[in-house]
Amino acid sequence: MTNKFFIKNPIQIIFVTIIVSSILILLLLGTIRLEEKIEKKMLDISTYDVISITKNSAKLIENLLKFSHNYPEDIKQDKSLQKKIENSLEILPTKNIKYAYLLYRDYKGVFRFLADASSPNEKAIVNQKFDVDNKKWFDIYEKKEIQVIEHDVLHELSVTYLIPIFYKNEVKLILAIDFSIKKVADINNIIGLMKNAILGIIVITLIFLIILIIQTIKYLAVKKTAYVDNLTKVYNRNYLKELEDFINLNDYILATLDIDYFKKINDTYGHDIGDNILKEIANTISLSIRNSNDIIIRYGGEEFVLLVKISRDEPLAALNVIERVFTNIQEKKFYINKKDYIDVTVSIGINIVPYKSKNFSDAFKLADIALYNAKNKGRNTIEIYDENEDINNKCLSINEIKEAMDDNRIICYYQEIVDSKTLEISHYEALLRIVTKDGLIITPDKILPVIKGTFILRNITKCVLDICFKRLLVDDKIKINVNLNPQDITNDSILNILKSYATKENIANRLGLEVIENEDIMILNDAKENLLMLKNLGYKIFIDDFGSGYSNFIYLTEIKTDCIKIDGSIIKKILVDDVSYLLVKSIVAFAKEANIKIIAEYVCSKEIFEKVEVLGIEYCQGYYFSKPSAFEEE
Structure with a gap:
């Protein structure tokens, strides 16, 4: 349930709030300074005459x-002089001038009264001590100029003027x-x-x-959770989606890494062990890369994406990082309990020139094609995408496939099975x-890697099924096998096509369905x-390509397989490799x-055929008998 009070992205609001707060503080400081200026102006206006009168009194x-x-x-000795001085001071007190008095400092530095213009009940006597609380009383002796002492009194401007009287320049x-005046109430109230x-x-x-700030902490925590894979603690696919538009493809090489036969590990040892393997693989990658430069992302399932920073000084350093990842995984022991361990391998596809692609998605596709090739070559290997291949070896683009x-x-070639x-x-x-x-003929290895995981692959399957169905209608004596990928087996539209074909007489029994034998077929539901x-x-x-990888014998019996096709990479080696022959x-x-x-x-020679025949294999397919070709009317 979403918290309605949770601000989705408060960081920008914090910046705005700080700016507004700063403006308000500056405004407050400006208001205080305005008040000070008003008070000073009021004081200057009000005291101009007072200062003149006081100076005249000092002269007198x-x-x-x-x-x-x-x-x-x-x-002190001359009473008459005292009286004259007091008379001169008594004219000073007014509504605003509260006190006027004459002081001296004795040899001990104590200030004492000589004359006081206060009322009789407040008047100080001659030589009475006067306590001072401001250093300006002492500064006047050094600076020899008028000193002004401002007092902090609520609702008043209160000042003491100290005017020096000299004898021989001392x-x-x-x-x-x-002196004090009331502050102007209205101005004071407004400013207040x-x-x-x-x-x-x-x-x-x-x-x-x-x-x-509290919400931001929550936001960053939630954002981190959203961008970090819970199991492996590396970045997840959400992070990649957020980042991909900002990745500078000039700065990285791009690699995709897939754990070989991971489904088999899960099925054999359980998902808890599988999860531990994933965590250890992620940790091994993290320890192998340069944390300050490189990025690791769990793309999904057992696949990881690596963005490895390119060093201008050491251009090969990025490839060395991937090689180190590959080697460290090969050398690591993955324990399934305290004593026993298994060896885990990975396949890696690399795009060393992602900057030549229009965007990250296109660059990723090329790395994925290299990964696809690494798997086809037996896995446990690193494959670099080669952009310099000519058109006969280069994959078509998605747009080229759509146009075709x-x-x-889209056509079919046919190869005999004898x-x-x-x-x-x-x-x-x-x-x-x-x-x-x-007019060039493009083979599946230049087509399928590009459309893997897209709806186009499903549409290609539909085209092939349609071509083969029409061929079976034309010739009721031949049998044709079509290749289905694991996703086709669970796709309703493909299944509905096959169901409709089965309603036609003499079609289903002549249309063989070849499914690649790999771990994907085990993963998909239904x-x-x-x-x-x-x-x-x-x-x-x-079951196609049997023996190249997964080889789940029990599964063959569960789905009541009619026929298995032993992978050509094994058949080609049975004359020279004892292990292949025994397999x-x-x-x-x-x-x-x-x-x-x-x-x-891949029965490509008489010698291989003779060995196959001795082994008791019922059917053969390969260049020894025929190369794939179109039927004449096509």
């Missing part, structure tokens, strides 16, 4: 003392005036409201900012071909049930016990 006192040689002592007396409003907004903004379908340039004893044609295998606009259903409709089930011999022995027929692929 200086004139009264012009015959004195010791100001403090003379004033400060002997200080005339002190305490402004400050309070701005402060309130700042507080609310800061609270909002704190909430945003639209232009009806009876080993009679040497008569038993079946034909339909082999996909595409005719280019230039594959076994669908194969049994098709067999019940009259179709013969052939074929074992398969033949099992098949005979299970009442399953056998076809030997």
Whole structure:
């Protein structure tokens, strides 16, 4: 359930909030400075006359003392002089001037009264001590100029003026005036409201900012979870989708890595062991790459994507990283319990020039083609995509394949499958071909890698089925085998086509279905049930490329296989490789016990045929008998 209060992407809002807060703080500081300027202006205007009067009073006192040689002592001794000075000070107090007094500093540095213009009940006596609380009382003796002391009084502007009175250029007396005026209430209220409003907004903004920061922490945690694979703790496919538009293809080489026979590991040892293998593979890759430069992504299932940073100084370093990944996995022991371990291998496809592709998706396709080729070559190998192959060796693009379908340039070549004893044609295998606009014939190895996992592969299958169905209608004596990929077996539209063909007389029993023997056929749901259903409709089930990889003998009996085709890479080596010969011999022995027929692929010489015949293999297919070709009317 989604939290409705959770902000999906608060990081940008935090930046905006910080900017707004900064503006508000600057506004508050500006308001405070405005208040200070207003107060200073009010003070300047209000005190202009007071300062002039005070200076005149200081001059008057200086004139009264012009015959004195010791100001403090003379004033203390001369009552008449005291009275004159006090009279001169008594004219100073007004509504705004509260106090006026004359002080001196004794030899101990203590300030004392000489005259005071206060009311009789507040008047200080001569030589009474005066306590000071500001250093400017002492600064006046050094600076020999008027000092201003501002007091912090609520609703008032309060100032003490200290005016020096000199004798022979030394400060002997200080005339002190305490001056205060009421602040202008309206201005003060307005500024006060402004400050309070701005402060309130700042507080609310800061609270909002704190909430945003908390939400951001949650957001980043959720985002990390969304972009990290729960099992292996490396990046997942979501991260790749987010990143792919921003990947600079000039900076990386691209590799796809697939764990060989992973389904077999799961089936043999259980999914818990399979999960541990995945985690250890991911950890081994992480330890092998350069964490600051390279990126590892679990693309799905047992497939990983590697983006390895290219070093301009060491252009081969990126390939060395992938080689290190491959070697470290080969050398690692993957324990299934405390004592026993298994060896796990991987196949890797590399695109060393992803920058030549229009986008990441196209670059990834080329790496995937290289992975496809690595698997076809027996797995446990690294294959680099070769962009320099000519048109006869180069894969078609998806658009070229689509155009071929639209232009009806999808055709079939047929290769004979002969009876080993009679040497008569038993079946034909339909082999996909595409005719280019230039008339070149393109084989499946340049077609299938590009459309793997796309809807186009399903449509190609439909085209081949349609061609073969029409061929069976034309010639009611021949039998044709068609190749189905594992996804076809679970696709409703393909199954419906085959069901409709089975309603036609003498079709299903002449249309053999060849399914590649690999782990994919074991993974897909309903594959076994669908194969049994098709067999019940009259179709013969052939398992193709048997012995090249998975070789699940039990599965053959479960789906009631009619025939298995031993992979050509094994048949080609039975004359020179004892292991290949023993493997074929074992398969033949099992098949005979299970009442399953056998076809030997890639029978390309008389010597191989003779060996196959000795082994008791019922059917042969290969260049020794015929090359794939179109029927004459095609």
